[in-house]
Amino acid sequence: MADLLLFTATTVVYLLVKRWKRPTIDADLRKALEEGTSLNANELIAAVTADNETLPAGAMRADMRLHNRWHRATYILVRHEPSHLYKDHITNKVEVPLDLSSTHVLVQKRSRHKDYCPGKLDPTPGGVVGFGETCEQNATREIQEEMGIHVSAEVGGNTLERLFTFPYEDNTVRVWGEFYECTYSGMLKDLVIQKEEVEGVMRLSLQELRDMVRDEPERFMPDACYAIQLYLQRKEDIVVKRRLLKGYSSGNLDAYGLRPKPHAIFFDCDDCLYFDNWSVAKQLTFKINEWCVNHGLEPGHSYQLYKQYGTALRGLLAEGYIEDNVEAIDEFLRYVHDIPISELLYRDDKLRSILLDMDPSIPKYIFTASVSHHAKRCIQTLGIEDLFVDVIDCKRCDLETKHSRHSFECAMRVAGVTDPERCLFLDDSVTNIRAARAVGWRSVLVGRIGRDHGQPIESEHAELEIDRIHDVVEFLPELFQVNA
Numbered sequence: 001m002a003d004l005l006l007f008t009a010t011t012v013v014y015l016l017v018k019r020w021k022r023p024t025i026d027a028d029l030r031k032a033l034e035e036g037t038s039l040n041a042n043e044l045i046a047a048v049t050a051d052n053e054t055l056p057a058g059a060m061r062a063d064m065r066l067h068n069r070w071h072r073a074t075y076i077l078v079r080h081e082p083s084h085l086y087k088d089h090i091t092n093k094v095e096v097p098l099d100l101s102s103t104h105v106l107v108q109k110r111s112r113h114k115d116y117c118p119g120k121l122d123p124t125p126g127g128v129v130g131f132g133e134t135c136e137q138n139a140t141r142e143i144q145e146e147m148g149i150h151v152s153a154e155v156g157g158n159t160l161e162r163l164f165t166f167p168y169e170d171n172t173v174r175v176w177g178e179f180y181e182c183t184y185s186g187m188l189k190d191l192v193i194q195k196e197e198v199e200g201v202m203r204l205s206l207q208e209l210r211d212m213v214r215d216e217p218e219r220f221m222p223d224a225c226y227a228i229q230l231y232l233q234r235k236e237d238i239v240v241k242r243r244l245l246k247g248y249s250s251g252n253l254d255a256y257g258l259r260p261k262p263h264a265i266f267f268d269c270d271d272c273l274y275f276d277n278w279s280v281a282k283q284l285t286f287k288i289n290e291w292c293v294n295h296g297l298e299p300g301h302s303y304q305l306y307k308q309y310g311t312a313l314r315g316l317l318a319e320g321y322i323e324d325n326v327e328a329i330d331e332f333l334r335y336v337h338d339i340p341i342s343e344l345l346y347r348d349d350k351l352r353s354i355l356l357d358m359d360p361s362i363p364k365y366i367f368t369a370s371v372s373h374h375a376k377r378c379i380q381t382l383g384i385e386d387l388f389v390d391v392i393d394c395k396r397c398d399l400e401t402k403h404s405r406h407s408f409e410c411a412m413r414v415a416g417v418t419d420p421e422r423c424l425f426l427d428d429s430v431t432n433i434r435a436a437r438a439v440g441w442r443s444v445l446v447g448r449i450g451r452d453h454g455q456p457i458e459s460e461h462a463e464l465e466i467d468r469i470h471d472v473v474e475f476l477p478e479l480f481q482v483n484a
Helices: 027-035 061-067 135-147 206-215 222-240 279-294 301-309 312-318 326-336 349-357 372-382 405-415 430-439 469-475
Strands: 004-007 012-015 070-080 104-110 126-128 159-169 174-184 198-205 264-267 364-367 390-392 423-427 442-446 464-466
Touching: 070 135, 070 222, 104 135, 104 206, 126 135, 135 159, 135 174, 135 198, 159 222, 174 222, 198 206, 206 222, 264 405, 279 301, 279 312, 279 326, 301 312, 312 326, 349 469, 364 405, 372 390, 390 405, 405 423, 405 430, 423 430, 430 442, 442 469, 464 469
Parallel strands: 070 174, 264 364, 264 423, 364 390, 423 442, 442 464
Antiparallel strands: 004 012, 004 198, 070 104, 070 126, 104 198, 159 174
C-alpha cells in the first residue's frame, strides 16, 4: 500500500518511510525511568501475577517498565463507521464475515515521549490499567482522553464491547490485555487528540492494516500485532460458530490465545471424504454379517460383537471365531472389503481442488478404522489418492478401534506429531470425536445426520460440525492461508 497516509492530528500528509527498531529500553529512557521523570513514571498501576492475580500493593509504572513486571492493560480496536454511511451499525447485530477491505479502523502513532514503544504505530490504543481501576473504566477513560471518543453512554452512536482477555510476554513487556472493540460513528475531523500521548491518527482498512502488520511488524507495537491476530481469529470463529472448548489455546476467552497451526490433518475415509447415502457402509455391514453367518454365527450377531467390542473383528478374535494370526485376520479383512467401490463412488474434482488449495506445508493422512487397501481404493476412485502422505488403518493401530486412545497415539507416532493440539481430525462418528478430544486433538464432525437413526447429530467435543467435507473451505479458512 502507499506510504502516504493522512494523520488527522496534524491535518497534513505524513510520510511513513522510516523503519524503527524493535522496542528496547534505551539509555535515555532507562535513566528517565530510574529517576522517575519518564511519562507517568509515578503512576500506581495494576500489577498482577503471571496468572493474572492482582497484587495487593500494585506497582509504580516506572518500576514495572524497568523490570518488565506483569500488569494489566486495555487494547481497543476502533472501527470507524460514520453514521451517515452506516445508519444501521447500531441495530444490526447479526455476525457476518469481516470484509477486510471495507472495514476501517483508526490507528494511532504513539508519542515519542511514551515509556513503551515510543513512536510506534498502535492499532489497538488503550492504556495501562491503574491500581484500583477496572479494565472497563480504563478503556472508557483512555479512548476519551486520547481521541475524544465518548462511549460511556453510547454518545452519538459510539459503542464499546469487551471481546476477550489475553496474556502476552516478550523481552520488553508482560501483560494481561483486555481487548475491546469500539465503534466510532463520528467524523475524523471531530477527533480530539491528546498530543502528549499521541502524535497522530490514521484511517486504514483492516486489509491494509493486516498487510502492514505482516510485512513491516517493526513499525508496530509487538503486543498490538498479536492482539490484532487474536481479534481476526475471534471474528472468524464467531461467524462459523466454533465452540470454545476447555483445554485448547483458543478455548477460553479469559485467557485467549492463537490456535496453533496443525502439524497434520487426519481424514476419516468412509462417510467423511465422501457421502453416498451410506451405500458403501451398508455393503461392508452386509459382508461382515455374511462372513459371520458362513462361519456358524446367527444373523445379526456381528452387530452385537461390534457394540460390545468396538469392532466386529475384535469381537470375533476375543470370542475365538478367528484365529489370532496374520493370515486369518487378513483373510477376514479381504473378504469383508471385497465390494464394488468403483460402482458405488465417483470422481470428485471439487474435493480434489479443495485439498490442493490447502496449505501444502500441512501433511494430510487418511486415518481409518477400516483397512488400508479399502481406503486406497476409495480415494483412488475419488481421484485424490496422490494427495495424502499415508494411510493409517486398523492394522497399524494394532486392530484397536478408533474409539480408543491407543489408536490416536499410534496415528501421532506415524505422523511424527508430539503435540495433540497440533492434530486436526475430521470424522463422521461422534464416538470417534469424543475419543479424539480425550487425547487432546482438535476435531470437526463431518455430517450432521446419524446413519443408524436418520436424525440430526452433534458433538459437544467437536469445534465445528459441517454437513459435508466440501464445507471446510467456509468453516476452516485458516487451512487455506499459506502464511498463517
